[in-house]
Amino acid sequence: MIKRLSTAALLASSVLVAACQPQATETASSQADCVPSTGGALNLYTARHYASDEAIYAAFTCATGIAVHKIEFRAPELLARLQAEGASSPADVVVIQDAGAMGEAANEGFLVPFEDATIDARVPEQWRDPQGRWFGIARRARIVAYDTQRVRPEEVDDYADLASPRFRGKVCVQTSDAVYNLTLMSALIDRWGSQRALEWARGIVANMARQPQGSDSDQIRAVAAGQCEVAITNHYYFLRMAESDDAADRAVTEHVALAFPQINGQGSHFNLSGAGLAAHAPNRENAIRFLEFLTGPQAQGIFATETNEFPTTTEATMPEDVAAYSHHAADPLPLPAYAEHRAEAQRIFEQAGWR
Structure with a gap:
């Protein structure tokens, strides 16, 4: 369930929406009493589907007069469209909610490296592609929800714990093709090696309380309902x-808490929403202004406040509920690794019988 937009965000998100095709929508952002829309436009290809993002587009248009024309797809369809369009693609900016797909x-050459001192100053090196092709705009931790009445937090302080006999028949998970599971497995392959990652996946399968199903929210509800102890x-x-x-x-969370397990004692696994400059951007200058805006305090604050994501910049303001968890360290996984092991991650899931 997506959090309702705050009053400020609602006021900022006066957006026109028109259908494009069954799995895509195109929108143009505008708002009264702002800079006149004389700054041209940019074409945004995005795989993020949050209403809060509309507030960011509207705020950018308000500040710059640059209209944002959005085309929204799921990540596989977005990549396929970029492939089909080739050098004639009108895309200026590409945004994807998963670091593996962004990689x-x-x-695939859909993004072009560019240098920008503003972005480099705001976004730590860990969240920037070493070749300058893309950077993180918001972070999400892939962690563990646990039953506080049946599990001690120290029992889930490492991802390896989930595959131990302690949790036989007590783990709830999504299917293996869930994008965030694929990216978590990619990280474990990079950190542990393929064989240990396979053993871990087999351990998870042995510990499943039920067949993989449902959304992340459904996993949390299953813990609260006593169907499993961890998810x-x-x-x-x-x-x-x-x-x-x-x-x-709200009742679901009364006896459920979050644990931030570690990988090799170096931090928890964080995935990223990323953004980059499209390889054939026809509105390059406007695109770069938009990419800078995504790292600024207004956009970063909306990510934190309206979607409860962690910012990627070091000076962003966070609401109390998000800030309460912001001290947890992130595993310093190199950004290229998110995509590097993706195909192998799927093979390991198949070998382990994690459907």
Whole structure:
């Protein structure tokens, strides 16, 4: 469930929406009492599907007069469209909600390196592609929700713990093709090697309380309902449920808590939403202004406040619920590794029987 936009965000997000095709929508952002829309436009290809992002586009148009024309796809379809369009693609900026898919876009040549001192000053090196092709705009931790009445936090302080006999028949997970599971497995392959990662996946399969199913929110609900003791989830689903207008969702979090397990004692696994300059951008200057805007305090604040994601910049303001978890260290996985092991991650899941 997506958190309701705040009053400020709603005021900022006066957006026209028109259908493009079954799995895509195109929008143009505008707002009264702002800079006149004389700054031209940019074409945004995005795989993010949050209403809060519309507030960011509107705020950018308001500040610059540059209209944002958005085409939204799921990541596989977005990459396929870029491939089909080739050098004639009108895309100026590419945004994808998963670091693995963002890395694929870069490796396929859909993004072009560019230097920008503003972005480099705001975004730590860890969250920037070493070749300058893309950078993180928001972070999400792939962690563990656990039953506080049956699990001690120290029992889930390492991802390896989830595959131990302690949790036989007590783990809830999504299917293996869930994008965040693929990216987590890619990280484990990089850190542990393929054989240990396979053993871990087999351990998870042996420990499953039920067949993989449902969303991350469903995994949290299953823990609360006593169907399992631990579940793999992204952090923000728990935060959204905790502050939901739905009393049933809030009740789910009363006896469920978040643990931030470590990989080799170096930090928890964080995935990224990323952004980059399209290889054939027809509106390059406008695109770079937009990319800079995504790292600024207004956009970073919207990511944190409206979608409960962690910012990637060091000076962003966060609401209390997000800030309460912001001290957890992130595993310093090199950004190229998110995409490098993606195909192998899927093969390991298949070998392990994680459907």
